[in-house]
Amino acid sequence: MREVAVIAFAQTEHTDHDEGLTDFELIHPVIQEVKERSGLSRFGFTCSGSCDYLAGAPFSFVSALDALGAWPPISESHVEMDAAWALYEAWVRLQHGDVDSALVYGFGKSSMGDLREIMTLQLDPYYLAPLGLDQVSFAALQASAYGAGRAELDEIVRRSRADGRNNPRALDLDDPSGEEFAVQPLRPYDVAPITDGAAAIVLAAGDLARELAERPAWITGIAHRIEPHYLGMRDLTRSPSAEAAGRAAGVGKGPVDVAELHAQFSHEELILREALELPAETVVNPSGGPLAANPVMATGLIRIGEAAARILDGGAGRTVAHATSGPCLQHNLVTVLEA
Amino acid sequence: MGNRCAVIGVGQTRYQTRRRDVSIAGLVREAALRALEDAGLTFKDIDAVVIGKAPDLFEGVMMPEAYLADALGAAGKPMTRVHTAGSVGGSTALVGASLIQGGVHDRVLVVAFEKQSESNATWALSTHLPFNASLVVGAGGYFAPHIREYMRRSAAPDHIGTLVAVKDRQNALKNPYAHLRIPGINRQMVESTPMLWEPIRYLETCPSSDGACAMVLASEDKVTGTPAWVHGTAMRSEPMARADRDTVSPQAGKDCAADVYRQAGITDPRREIDVAEVYVPFSWYEPMWLENLGFAPEGEGWKLTEAGSTALDGDIPWNASGGVLSSNPIGASGLIRFAEAAQQVRGMAGEHQVDGARTALGHAYGGGAQFFAMWIVGAQKP
Numbered sequence: 001m002r003e004v005a006v007i008a009f010a011q012t013e014h015t016d017h018d019e020g021l022t023d024f025e026l027i028h029p030v031i032q033e034v035k036e037r038s039g040l041s042r043f044g045f046t047c048s049g050s051c052d053y054l055a056g057a058p059f060s061f062v063s064a065l066d067a068l069g070a071w072p073p074i075s076e077s078h079v080e081m082d083a084a085w086a087l088y089e090a091w092v093r094l095q096h097g098d099v100d101s102a103l104v105y106g107f108g109k110s111s112m113g114d115l116r117e118i119m120t121l122q123l124d125p126y127y128l129a130p131l132g133l134d135q136v137s138f139a140a141l142q143a144s145a146y147g148a149g150r151a152e153l154d155e156i157v158r159r160s161r162a163d164g165r166n167n168p169r170a171l172d173l174d175d176p177s178g179e180e181f182a183v184q185p186l187r188p189y190d191v192a193p194i195t196d197g198a199a200a201i202v203l204a205a206g207d208l209a210r211e212l213a214e215r216p217a218w219i220t221g222i223a224h225r226i227e228p229h230y231l232g233m234r235d236l237t238r239s240p241s242a243e244a245a246g247r248a249a250g251v252g253k254g255p256v257d258v259a260e261l262h263a264q265f266s267h268e269e270l271i272l273r274e275a276l277e278l279p280a281e282t283v284v285n286p287s288g289g290p291l292a293a294n295p296v297m298a299t300g301l302i303r304i305g306e307a308a309a310r311i312l313d314g315g316a317g318r319t320v321a322h323a324t325s326g327p328c329l330q331h332n333l334v335t336v337l338e339a
Numbered sequence: 340m341g342n343r344c345a346v347i348g349v350g351q352t353r354y355q356t357r358r359r360d361v362s363i364a365g366l367v368r369e370a371a372l373r374a375l376e377d378a379g380l381t382f383k384d385i386d387a388v389v390i391g392k393a394p395d396l397f398e399g400v401m402m403p404e405a406y407l408a409d410a411l412g413a414a415g416k417p418m419t420r421v422h423t424a425g426s427v428g429g430s431t432a433l434v435g436a437s438l439i440q441g442g443v444h445d446r447v448l449v450v451a452f453e454k455q456s457e458s459n460a461t462w463a464l465s466t467h468l469p470f471n472a473s474l475v476v477g478a479g480g481y482f483a484p485h486i487r488e489y490m491r492r493s494a495a496p497d498h499i500g501t502l503v504a505v506k507d508r509q510n511a512l513k514n515p516y517a518h519l520r521i522p523g524i525n526r527q528m529v530e531s532t533p534m535l536w537e538p539i540r541y542l543e544t545c546p547s548s549d550g551a552c553a554m555v556l557a558s559e560d561k562v563t564g565t566p567a568w569v570h571g572t573a574m575r576s577e578p579m580a581r582a583d584r585d586t587v588s589p590q591a592g593k594d595c596a597a598d599v600y601r602q603a604g605i606t607d608p609r610r611e612i613d614v615a616e617v618y619v620p621f622s623w624y625e626p627m628w629l630e631n632l633g634f635a636p637e638g639e640g641w642k643l644t645e646a647g648s649t650a651l652d653g654d655i656p657w658n659a660s661g662g663v664l665s666s667n668p669i670g671a672s673g674l675i676r677f678a679e680a681a682q683q684v685r686g687m688a689g690e691h692q693v694d695g696a697r698t699a700l701g702h703a704y705g706g707g708a709q710f711f712a713m714w715i716v717g718a719q720k721p
Contacts, residue, residue: 001442046576052422053401058394058463059424062706066578073591075598076576076710077430080395080402080422089419089434095441096341121401126362129400226408226418233409244415326405331418 004094005209005216006312006337007202008037009305011169014197014293018111021196023050023060027067027107030200034103038202039212044099046076047090049083049106050297053118064107075099082106083199084262084300084323084333090203091222100208107198108297115194115296123327124229135327136191136265138231140183142328143190143267145236150185153266157189160266160285164292171195171293189291192264197295199302217308217319217337221249224323224333231328242275242322242332249320249334256282257316260303262324264290271329272322282320286310300324304335311339341440343721345566346681348378348555354518354666357456358549363398364410367452370551371411374448378555379563382412385555386444391421391431391451392670393705396463398454411450423574425478425618425705427451428552428673429712432701433572435556436714440572445558452551453668460547460669479544479621481707483536486623489587490538495626495641497538503622504529504543504664506650511661513651513690518548518666543622543664550668552675559720567681570698571602571715579707586708592631595711600633603698603715609634612715613696614656614683616676618703620663625649629657632702651691659683659691673703677714684718 010033012026035041046068050061061078070076079085083106090102119135157176164170176189209216225241225248228234246252259282263269269284278284285291287306290299300323307321317339325331350373352358358366367390375381388411395401404413404420411418423430428451435449453460461477489495508524511517521528532541557563575595577584584590596608605611617632619625629640634655643649649657658664660679663672680701682688688696697718704711 051401052394052396058396059706061422062424062579062709065576065709066580068578070576070578071581073575073577073589073594075574077421077434077574078423080420081404085419089437092437092441092443095443096437098341118401121395121399122403122405124364124406125398125400128406224417225415226404226413228409228414229406230409241415325402326408330405330408 002095002097002205003218004091004203004205005218006308007204007209007213007216008034009201009309010034010037011199011302011305012197013169014171014195014295016171016193016195018109018196023055023064023107024067026198027064027105030198031067031105034200034202040101040202043101043103045090045093045102046074047078047086047104049079049081049086051080051108053121054108054110054112054296056113082297082300082323082325084304087201087301087304088222088224088333091219094203094205100205102203103200104203104301105198105200106298106301108295109196110194110296111196136183136186138327139265140186141231142236143185143265146267146271148267148270153190156266156269157291160289160291163286164288167288167292169293170288173292186265190266192290192294195293195295197293197298199298199305201301201305213312215312215314215339217311219335220338221336223248226331229330236328239271239275239329239332242272242329242334245332245334246276249336251276251320251334251336254318256318256320258283258286258307258310258319260285260287260289260307261322262290262300262303264294266291268329276320276334308337311337342442343559344436344439344569345557345562346554346716347557347562347564347566348374349678349682350374350377350553351516352550353516354548354550354668358454363403363454364407366454366549367407367450367551368410370553371448371450374553374555380555385412385446385448387417387438387447388413389419389421389431389435389447389449391427391674392453393425393427394463397460398457423705423710425669426673426703426710426712427705428671428675429677429701429703430574431674432554432677432714433574433712436569436572439556439558445561447556448553449556450551450553451671451674453670454549455547455668456549479536479539482621483539485586485708486538486621489623489627493638493641499626499641499644500538500543500622501526501529502644503625507658507662507664510651510659510691511665514660517661518546539621545620545663545667548666548668550666550671552671552678554678565685565687567684567716568720569714570717570721571599573598573713575711577709579709587627588631589708591709592704592711595713596632599713599715608632609655611698612700613698614659614693615700616660616679617657618663618673618676619658620667622664625657656693659688659693673712676703677701681716684716
């Protein structure tokens with residue numbers, strides 16, 4: 001495949017409340033930031049990820065286009081998925097060989113509605129959605145099936161929140177405490193916080209990447225897989241689609257210094273570590289991960305951005321990023337980045 | 340453009356107001372199975388699935404690819420959901436083709452659908468973000484002023500829209516999948532229907548349809564049966580809020596056409612393209628797009644329509660299938676254009692086949708006439 005690298009990454013200072021910003025106002029600064037960091041003002045291809053149901057209106061990505069300065073008109077597309085899949089589409093487009101750069105961005109304001117109930121709408125509308133099981137209840141089913149120990153989950157949350165406090169972009173959340181349950185066996189702190197935010201990445205191919213970045217984060221593997229929707233057809237104790245995507249991306253072909261995992265519930269980190277066969281020495285979610293900031297529709301892209309940033313800044317040689325979609329880790333995308 | 344890519348299978352459902360007999364999953368599966376059958380393949384042969392549809396509010400199912408993975412045989416494979424407003428059907432085909440052109444996969448299933456009977460699309464299109472005043476109702480309310488401006492600029496006579504409405508519905512009578520099939524359709528019938536958004540009458544608008552369309556795309560090595568080769572693909576977008584943007588003949592449409600023509604080696608679209616399937620949801624968009632796509636000089640698109648050039652027996656048939664004016668499962672409408680273009684160059688369009696069609700244009704647009712997706716397909720390998 002053609003060599004493609006992440007050469008710039010930017011994200012908002014994520015908030016746990018609505019700051020009154022429109023989508024345009026949320027996105028515009030991060031777009032400007034990656035343009036400055038990459039040194040590019042025009043791109044061969046642009047792709048974004050967002051969700052109309054978060055905005056509560058159709059075509060939420062249309063007004064976002066105003067943030068790009070898309071004039072003269074640009075070659076552009078959009079996925080109604082986490083922007084990690086927009087990055088995948090851009091990576092595929094760069095494989096054609098006729099364009100050398102791509103801008104990818106994602107954004108979401110989950111403060112605007114009841115995210116737990118909104119996510120129920122992504123279930124089978126005839127047989128599952130009417131049951132009214134919300135996102136946390138679904139996750140709790142998986143946590144029960146997996147049977148994670150409480151001490152282990154608490155340690156994941158404590159570590160994530162501590163790392164998040166050291167990350168100026170993530171939320172400042174206290175060490176986990178309290179005995180009550182959100183939905184048994186999950187406590188409120190096992191659940192990623194409601195977050196507003198946006199992120200953007202610039203990809204460049206071959207010589208352009210080498211020219212624009214001192215230490216490009218080369219994408220040496222990227223793959224995604226979906227699995228059946230119905231929980232009754234799945235073994236909830238593992239994530240076969242993450243396993244398959246990880247193998248296809250070549251996670252195991254070398255050491256993994258850092259892994260940024262899109263674990264929106266603490267137990268998902270355990271399932272994903274096993275699925276991706278991460279070595280014990282791999283540092284997981286040094287950014288704090290989704291448990292410290294979860295701007296839905298950008299969270300997966302931020303995992304790629306954070307994993308790439310560790311390479312761009314010289315701190316790591318080989319990193320892995322994971323993004324997920326659908327209930328109980330139904331759909332997983334794995335990216336391997338190397339210096 | 341990357342590796343060669345061809346359409347080797349096309350499947351459509353019958354388009355109609357309500358498909359009460361199938362769920363959303365049943366609807367998309369029907370189209371997918373027909374496309375696979377056409378290609379002589381099964382779900383097992385498919386490497387990846389790309390699905391497109393217009394806003395999720397239309398059916399009230401958010402990110403429906405999660406729920407539809409099973410029905411489309413996607414489990415264990417990559418699946419992608421595309422959404423680029425009204426152009427989404429076209430974009431879905433292009434994202435699928437891109438996977439092959441980029442050398443990532445060999446056989447990709449692309450599917451697009453809308454089940455408009457599950458909700459009210461005009462309502463779903465009339466809600467706005469907070470603090471944005473909603474001054475229009477539905478897409479017709481938005482586009483009618485652009486049409487009036489076109490009529491002012493071009494001095495086109497009032498009856499041009501009626502001619503398109505009649506021509507496309509006459510074509511639909513030859514298409515077994517078409518939603519609106521109105522025997523004896525004529526100008527008087529169109530002119531007697533109520534005015535919805537001046538100058539758009541009821542029969543000058545597209546219907547609300549349930550339906551799905553699917554295609555199997557293949558790399559050169561995996562071509563089976565009768566291929567339609569992809570000669571060019573392009574997408575263009577421009578911002579909604581640019582003050583001096585020309586919404587009557589958008590720059591993004593001109594640029595997208597120029598890009599796709601350049602790839603396909605087309606310098607004179609009127610002469611070198613044999614048939615075009617173009618997104619015309621309101622009758623007047625035929626003359627407007629004739630100009631935007633370079634088939635006629637500015638201000639003269641309506642003359643081609645009036646002369647009958649775009650009729651099935653004209654020198655450049657537009658929407659031989661009956662077009663969006665005859666069938667409109669919104670999210671699928673663009674993919675249907677792309678698929679019908681492919682069927683024409685495969686010689687498999689049935690009763691609405693344009694004799695000897697070798698090169699065809701598929702076109703879709705969306706948003707405030709700001710998103711464009713196009714491809715050129717040909718009977719010959721590029």
